[in-house]
Amino acid sequence: MQKHLLLRLLAVLLGFTLVASACGDDDSDSGEAADSSSDSSDDSADDSEDVVEATQDGSVLAAVVARGELNCGVSGAGVGFSVTQPDGSQVGFDADYCRATAAAILGDADAVNFVPLTAAERFTAVQTGQVDVLFRNTTWTQSRDTDVGMDFGPTTYFDGQQLMGRAGDGFSGASGVADIDGAVVCTNAGTTTEKNIADAADAEGISIDLQTFEDFNQVTDAFINGACDIITTDGSALVGRKAEQQPADQEWAIFPATPISKEPLGPTYGQNDSAFADAVNWTVYATMIADENGINQANVDGAVANPPTAEIGRLLGGEGELQSAMGLSADAFYQVISQVGNYSDIFDRHLTPLGITREGSANAQWTDGGLIYAPPAR
Ligand SMILES: N[C@@H](CCC(=O)N[C@@H](CS)C(=O)NCC(=O)O)C(=O)O
Numbered sequence: 001m002q003k004h005l006l007l008r009l010l011a012v013l014l015g016f017t018l019v020a021s022a023c024g025d026d027d028s029d030s031g032e033a034a035d036s037s038s039d040s041s042d043d044s045a046d047d048s049e050d051v052v053e054a055t056q057d058g059s060v061l062a063a064v065v066a067r068g069e070l071n072c073g074v075s076g077a078g079v080g081f082s083v084t085q086p087d088g089s090q091v092g093f094d095a096d097y098c099r100a101t102a103a104a105i106l107g108d109a110d111a112v113n114f115v116p117l118t119a120a121e122r123f124t125a126v127q128t129g130q131v132d133v134l135f136r137n138t139t140w141t142q143s144r145d146t147d148v149g150m151d152f153g154p155t156t157y158f159d160g161q162q163l164m165g166r167a168g169d170g171f172s173g174a175s176g177v178a179d180i181d182g183a184v185v186c187t188n189a190g191t192t193t194e195k196n197i198a199d200a201a202d203a204e205g206i207s208i209d210l211q212t213f214e215d216f217n218q219v220t221d222a223f224i225n226g227a228c229d230i231i232t233t234d235g236s237a238l239v240g241r242k243a244e245q246q247p248a249d250q251e252w253a254i255f256p257a258t259p260i261s262k263e264p265l266g267p268t269y270g271q272n273d274s275a276f277a278d279a280v281n282w283t284v285y286a287t288m289i290a291d292e293n294g295i296n297q298a299n300v301d302g303a304v305a306n307p308p309t310a311e312i313g314r315l316l317g318g319e320g321e322l323q324s325a326m327g328l329s330a331d332a333f334y335q336v337i338s339q340v341g342n343y344s345d346i347f348d349r350h351l352t353p354l355g356i357t358r359e360g361s362a363n364a365q366w367t368d369g370g371l372i373y374a375p376p377a378r
Helices: 002-014 027-039 044-058 060-067 093-106 122-127 192-204 216-224 235-245 274-292 300-305 310-315 332-339 343-350
Strands: 070-074 082-084 112-116 150-152 157-159 161-166 184-188 209-213 230-234 252-254 263-265 268-270
Touching: 060 070, 060 093, 060 274, 070 093, 070 122, 082 093, 082 112, 093 112, 093 274, 093 332, 093 343, 122 268, 157 235, 161 192, 161 235, 184 192, 184 216, 192 209, 192 230, 209 216, 216 230, 216 235, 230 235, 235 252, 268 274, 274 310, 274 332, 274 343, 300 332
Parallel strands: 070 112, 184 209, 184 230
Antiparallel strands: 150 268, 157 263, 161 230, 161 252
16 A cells, blocks of 8 residues: 555656556655655755646646546445436436536536446545546545545535334334344445444444445345345435335335444545645535525526625636636636536435435534535635
8 A cells, every 4th residue: 555655656746647556666666756855855946846836737637637527436326326327327416526526627517437336446446547536425434544545525425324124024113233133234345334333233242144245236136135134334325225126015114223323425536636636625615605605506697797795706716716726717616506506406406305304414504503514715
């Protein structure tokens, strides 16, 4: 992993995007990168300028602009978040955040190459340059943020792990982990989910038969055909699966004494690329700031013509705009709101129809007691 980080730094300094982790580089290359940065102490003014320029050129941001398309990793099997359609397109909350990012960077929400990834594949896909960013029901954790070599953007959906059983199996009165002693519990591999449930079972002193599958479609199929007593994952996914897949002859019950974890979901990308991170992060913040100010897809044109506040004027590309200094077009966030929408537009399009609500939850705006809070556009 250390080797990968050094390779990435080297690639950035050379103005290349890292496209493969197995480049055959050895410690001498790492030494070169270290040497060039220690040289900078001899003439710090000149060299620091060079480093800034090289870093901007080497950013994934420049690569996306040059390519004219954003490679965005999604699930493809996340009901409400990203579901692959028969024509290959993606529909969902995460898929719309891919589109929003493309609208900000490229001015075109359709300039997205969606890459469906299983949970186990997703981080390698970023590290090898197969995707620029993941919007894939991905939980921000300490190890992913450090050892795995990712950086995380603002949380777009505050989730928590829940359990679901069939009421007919005697789980109608079940409320939490204490009630599943001896059960076959199913989830997908490479997730926080499998670790959390193992920890929770240990903490309760119960024993479970934990079975993991490659993707969550297989998990749900196994649950439907009776191979699993319990399925567990992010609560949003259980609500989505129940809404869409509960057979007429079954009654699925989400246990009330859950969540058993915090699952802050949001964008993640390779670490130490500030220019790209800023572009992704401020795309998300723009959707939240617009939402906080009541500026949505339907009224954004009026807001550009007549900004209700100075902050909205700046955000949409008017006087004092800050987007140019980030390497984006002045109207980057106007394009986001106009082509994709604000946070509520995106939430209401994909999650509200599943019965997921913001009111009273962490996903409400901070002004309504929630945790959706963006720093000021100033
Ligand atoms: N948030 C957890 C779980 C992510 C996860 O894989 N969730 C399931 C349920 S939303 C999923 O995306 N399934 C779709 C699939 O496996 O392709 C993590 O980051 O590890």
